[in-house]
Amino acid sequence: MSHYLPLSRVARLVGQPRSEIQRLIHAGSLSTFDGMVDMNELLRVFPDIRWEDDGEFRRVQEIKEKAFGKRVYERALPDKEVLAERLFELGKEFAAAKTLLLHYHEVLSFMGDKLNDVADTGGVATLDAVTGLKQWLKRELNAAPKEAERAEALLAQESVMRIMSAQVTIQPSGHEFFVEGNDTLLEAALRAGIPLNYGCSNGNCGECKARLVSGQVKKVHPHDFVIREPDKANGAFLLCSYTAITDVVIEARVYGANDIPEQGITTKVKAVEMLGNGIAALHLTAPRSQRLRFLAGQHVTLSVDDAEGEYYVASCPCEDRHIEVHVRRDNRGFSRRIFDNPRKETPVRLEGPHGEFVMKLDSRRPVLFIAWEDGFAPIKSLIQHAMSLEIAEAMYLYWAADDVGHYQDNLCRAWADALDDFVYQPMQIASGAKAVAEAILAHHPDLQRVDIYAAGPSDFLDALYRGALLHGLSELGWHGEVI
Ligand code: FES
Incomplete structure (x- = not known):
């Protein structure tokens, strides 16, 4: 029987960014069914991963957490009640799987009896055929399933993940994020950099009202806002008061600038x-x-x-x-x-x-972030947002500075160390705006499938924009902010 996993969980299990999993899917190297990955397919595509040894994955996570300084360890464990409900849900799944196995066992014994009846009443040829069939069945049932050890370890790790966190998919935008620790759905979404609509964040205004499409949520904070009965019956609830018990799909509004x-x-x-x-x-x-x-x-x-x-x-x-x-x-x-x-x-x-110098959330293409002096401020925010959403295939940061210096150089180097798909290149501005723009573009002869986010003075942005168009950049891929 197949076991299907959502993409974000697959990314976590294999310790790769979600964009890398998507790249494999687009390249045809990893097949999916209804947006989910079959466990056997996962074992095939990642033959070298030992699921029981996730030290490397944890190490990268730790570096990332230190680099961003945004996740506090105490927050990692869910609340006791949430934990109990998640265990109960998982227990129900195991009970259903065990019931099914017992049923299969009964069907097999019944089939064995029937085969014996057929052998008793048939001739020698029938007896040979039935004996052969029974021996084959016995052999197959006793043989360990293919890659049993790795599959068991993968399932065990996935079960732990589901106890520790629940995956949320937002409709219609398609964003995904995990709810961890004691977070409400709103807190978890904001932590993941997804701009959901909300107001007071404490249950009074009703701005964060969403609809539960599937899965289970649980109230963890009381709210004064009253949800009308017909809305309630339609699955309405407040994101700032509820957390997710199981993986859920919700309908909620993601806002733009x-x-x-x-x-x-x-x-x-x-x-x-x-x-x-x-x-x-x-x-x-x-x-x-x-x-x-x-x-x-x-x-x-x-x-x-x-x-x-x-x-x-x-x-x-x-x-x-x-x-x-x-x-x-x-x-x-x-x-x-x-x-x-x-x-x-x-x-x-x-x-x-x-301002409208904001990230295009639906683009999965590589991104060039380019800052001139303290134009680094919005670029830093955009980079952290892109990292928390894991939306870009690859990220390049060019920071041209002189007067103010590369004043957060260590942070940029920490990003480059922690992430495989992040390149950081500090640059000097002494040669002038045009020369700096040309030097950056020389690293990227083909910009057809790229987004550029650049913040700096107008002469620098002009030179960069003109040069980038000559390298094939689509006008839709250009996002410039004059600082
Ligand atoms: S944000 Fe105001 S009720 Fe949730």
């Missing part, structure tokens, strides 16, 4: 991190009840007292309440205020988000 309402939030300074060469990373914390809804690549207006400035968010929307912006030392009021008086807990008013 223009759907996010302007928000006004009073954040607090968590830290001001001096990064050298006149750049500071300002870390802000949003209130628990009023997180900032934004997409990677957008910017916000910040103000302290009378001083105001517009800054790109450098952190990922998946980082919960943490907001990071990069402030350049200059004569403007906000910058002076941050550099002269970097006090913790200072209230900073935030209005936004603004």
